[in-house]
Amino acid sequence: MRQKGFLLCGLSAISFGFVPLFTKVVMQEGMDVVAIGFFRFLGLGLFSLGMIRLQKRPFSIEIKRFPAIVADSFFQVVTMLLLSASYLFIPTGNATSLHFMYPVFVFLILYLYYKNRFSGMQWLALVLCAAGIVCFIDFDNMNNWIGMGIAIASGLTYAIYMVILDKQGLAQIDPFVLSFIGCVLETVFLAILGLGMGSFHLSLNASGVLSLVILAGLSVCGTLLLQVGTRYIGSGMASLFCLFEPLTSLICGWMILKDPLRWGSVLGCLLIFGGILLILKPPKRSQMKKIKWIKK
Known part of the structure; x- marks a missing residue:
């Protein structure tokens, strides 16, 4: 089941990695992020x-699960x-690179609050993946602390979303039922916000x-697959595998949008792949009982 969760x-x-490509097309047509989010969740x-x-x-x-669903949707x-x-x-x-530091927050929440214990290999995988994300950052244009703080905060809120999905038992709910209830809450919130902002002039x-x-x-595929995958491997390992998302976006931007490819980004890809390969490697049989993969 672990391999199934990884897959x-x-x-x-990968599904979410294609989102920026099509979001850019829609935004060029004059639709703002609130309206885009509304229609994504509605679909x-x-x-x-x-x-x-x-x-x-x-x-x-x-x-008893409903408050957790409300919090997760929020x-x-x-x-x-x-x-x-x-x-x-x-x-x-x-901004996206700073957001994708969220695996660090997931691990820290699980370690400090839920008292999960990780193997040295898992910590090493986290360090490699975090270093890989840092390589994506263009430090020459990193000069606004407010923007940096907001982007990092988005990573923290997404980490909380993933941990709630795992630790509050939401991943055990039928994924279609969970998605429907969550989307009702999210579309209502975005509809109210969008009407107030005049976002629906399409x-x-x-x-x-x-x-x-x-x-x-893409939202259908990405959300449902993440919910089921988290059920099998927990939020910690799921957060690392979600780093395929920036890799997919990078490759799409380079191949389709003709975005420039920096050597730092190439190094970042290699580090992330290295970190993911570490957690794909099965533990030795003699150590199987000692290593707990996030789930207790």
């Missing part, structure tokens, strides 16, 4: 509802808004509409 989280990250919610009805899945959750929306706000102060590449052409539909599809 699902990796595919989730995910409608798809989840359709799967629930089609497969006749039981639509029920324990009442942190997911706040993450999106904080990351978008950071773009106003620092380059998007730097004038998309065919390319923009197609990109928006693809964005919703």
Whole structure:
């Protein structure tokens, strides 16, 4: 099951890695981030509802889980808004790189609050992945502390989202049911915010509409795969595998958008791959009982 969790989280990250490419197309058509988020969550919610009805899945959750779902939905929306706000102060590449330091926050929350214990190999993997993300940063344009702080805060809120998903038992809920309930909460919040900001004056052409539909599809794949993958490997390991997302975005930007490729980014890719390979390596049989992979 561990290998299945690794695969699902990796595919989730790759799905999310294509999001910036299509988001850029939609934003060029005049749609802001609140409206984009609204339609992404709306599409995910409608798809989840359709799967629930089609497969006749039981639509029920324990009442005690509902506060955790509300909190998780809140942190997911706040993450999106904080990351978008950071773009106003620092380059998007730097903001995204700082956001992807969230595996460090996930590990620290699990270690300090939940008292999880990690093997030396897992800590080394975290250090390599964090160093890889640092290599993506263009320090020549890192001169606004407000933007840096907002981007880092978006990483912290996303880390909290992942830990709640794992530790509050949300990953054990049917993924379609969880996604539908979460999306209802998120779309209501973004609808209120968007109406107040005048975000829904839409004038998309065919390319923009197609990109928006693809964005919703990527959100479906990324969110559902992450929820199921976290069930198998826990939030700590899932956070590291989510680093396939910036790698995918980097490759897409280079191949499709013709973005320049820095040597620092290449080194960052190698470090992240090295860190992921470390946790893919199975522990020795004699040590299997000593090493606990996040889940207790």
